[in-house]
């Protein structure tokens with residue numbers, strides 16, 4: 001199966017193929033968003049969805065102790081997670097977030113044949129929103145520890161890779177710094193500024209208002 005990189009319109013939940021443009025314009029509702037802003041949202045949502053949903057599901061299924069899978073999320077799940085985060089930062093009601101996430105699943109499935117998966121919209125939204133708001137503090141010690149370990153290990157690995165790419169010398173201090181930076185990233189997890197989510201689900205909300213007015 002060819003991997004198609006998709007981009008999500010945060011106003012109407014439409015998905016389009018990523019053609020690498022610096023300003024993304026939705027062909028469906030004409031919403032415009034700069035690449036840097038989109039990537040900030042996407043990257044934050046990806047972390048929240050992986051560690052708040054995918055790894056949580058993994059550790060809640062009580063896997064054997066020595067199993068350390070590298071869990072990635074597909075576009076459908078990532079975009080639904082983005083909707084969950086957008087609901088809080090972009091100030092949208094739970095119903096709007098759910099409607100948005102449902103649209104995401106349909107739109108991604110329509111774009112990528114055979115890539116359809118069954119996620120419970122409610123569960124994705126609930127888990128990702130909880131991670132955004134509370135991190136893992138409300139989870140059981142076993143699940144919490146598992147998720148944290150995966151986060152730190154991955155963050156450190158990426159840190160050391162960057163050092164290696166720069167050709168810098170690898171010392172005991174490098175190891176310590178990698179560990180410190182990973183710890184800080186785990187605690188801080190700074191979300192994108194609210195302005196990044198301006199217009200979130202605006203087209204979905206408009207559609208719902210129009211439908212309600214007809215009733």
Ligand SMILES: [Zn+2]
Pocket residue numbers: 009010011012013014026027028029030031203
């Ligand atoms: Zn759109």
